[in-house]
Amino acid sequence: MFDLIIRQARLSNGALTDIAIDKGKIAAVGMLSGSAVREWDLAGRYWLSAGWIDSHVHCYAKSPIYHDEADRIGVESGVTTVVDAGSAGADEIDDFFQLTRGASTRVYALLNIARGGIVTQNELADMANLDEQAVKAALQRHPGFIVGLKARISSSVVEQNGIQPLRRAKTMQQDNGQLPLMVHIGNDPPDLDEIADLLTAGDTITHCYHGKANRILAPSGILRASITRALQRGVRLDVGHGSASFSFAVARAAIAQGILPHTISSDIYCRNRLNGPVYSLAQVMSKFLHLGMTLSQVIDCVTTQAADGLRLAEVGRLEPGYAADLTIFDLQRAVCLFGDSDGQTLPGERQLVPLVAVVGGQGSMTDEGKKRNDLSL
Structure with missing residues (x-):
């Protein structure tokens, strides 16, 4: 029985x-x-x-900038697994781990390559914040909790250091069993071509449909050659919606060319959950139903494909x-209006x-x- x-x-x-x-x-x-x-x-x-996996959230409750409660964005929102994307670095990961032990949601972490995590918006502006030995020690302490590394490689984060933090991230990755690496993209410098050319099979570009100038589409509207090459090497695309990193126009143009995300994630934290434009992973998923993806494709992005990208061996499949x-x-039929991070709207009829x-x-x-x-x- x-x-x-x-x-x-x-x-x-x-x-x-x-x-x-x-x-x-x-x-x-x-x-x-x-x-x-x-x-x-x-x-x-x-x-x-299979239980929904949100592969890019911020749920370290003590983080001073991006924080939330794991169960609020997890099981209370229909999400069974959340992966915190770099809120904590080596200095805070022990505390973050202990905080998650009381959650009903499965919680994993991508370790920020900056040992202090996101305590400021420019954690990679000082190369002294990158400590390979601290990363290695953190990984040894929490092998089942830390499932990869996170590097935020945009101008406001790296400032004058350009591509150098990403080079260091790749070294950390190679020295620790080729862990999954998620790379945040945004404003340049560094240029997206520089970033993409350093990425290898299994690495993930998050905020893949942002609307800033340094985006995946060339001015002509077609996919950048560097992104085409990266995808051919096995680099993955993650949505990472967030407050400032998702454009309906870019997503629509990319999907029309067959450039679908490997994973749909929210980049949710308390403010963009309460005030939008994110609200929940379900809301982000619903947007992609109206951008041309099928229900099966959307569900795969938060189950099998999310589990595969993060090497989560026990979840993500109905087997x-x-x-x-x-x-x-439920797939509720009702008139609704969705918003992106650029203030644009999209009418819909299913949620x-x-x-x-x-x-x-x-x-x-x-x-x-x-x-x-x-x-x-």
Whole structure:
């Protein structure tokens, strides 16, 4: 007998299935005849996917600039795994790790290559903040928590140091088992071509659709040659929406050329969650439904592709043996108006509304889920 069977769940491809959960793992997927201690019947009305992974958030609550609570942007918003993208460096990572132990959401970290993390907006303006030995020691202390490195390579962060912090980041990466490296792009210098030419297979460019001059599209509107070469080498594109890093115009033009993101992430923290334009990962995902991506493509960007990019071996898939991390959601049809980081708007008619987040077999309703009288779990 299973611990839980979820009946008649609708997958992103429209198919219906049952999911059996036992001892915190997915035990079986398909039309099941077995019994369970508990059953939830979605009756084909609600959608289900592997638990959503937001691969770029800021949830170190003690960070002075970008901070939030892991569960507020996690399970309470339908997201089962969050990856903090560089809020903490080697100096704060022990404290950040301890803070996350009480969260219901799975929390991982990309370690900022600056040992102080983001305590100012220009953490890479002083090369003395880069300490390879401190990075190595932090990785040795938290091998299951730190899943990669984060380097913010834009003019306001690096100031006069240009491309040099990225060169140091690549050395840190190579010296520590070729960990995933996420690179923030924005205003130049350094020029995006310089950045892209240093990146190798598995590296991620975040804020890939920002609207600043140093963007992935050339003035002609086609993809920069350096980005084409990077993608051919296996470099990945991450959305990282944020307060100032997502343009409908750039995303629309890129997607029209077949340049889709590998991962959809929010770059969420308290202010852009409360005041926009981000609000939640679900809102960011909904925008991409209106920019030409299918539901299956959007869901893949926050499940399988997110897990693969960060080498998260136990989550991201609806397959037996994987952690029982699930998101149950509605695809609500209602007139809505979405905003980007440049003040532009996009009218829509569909929104992803997360209702339940299940982590390791333990389910909790989101705020919206609690309002649904017909969803009894």
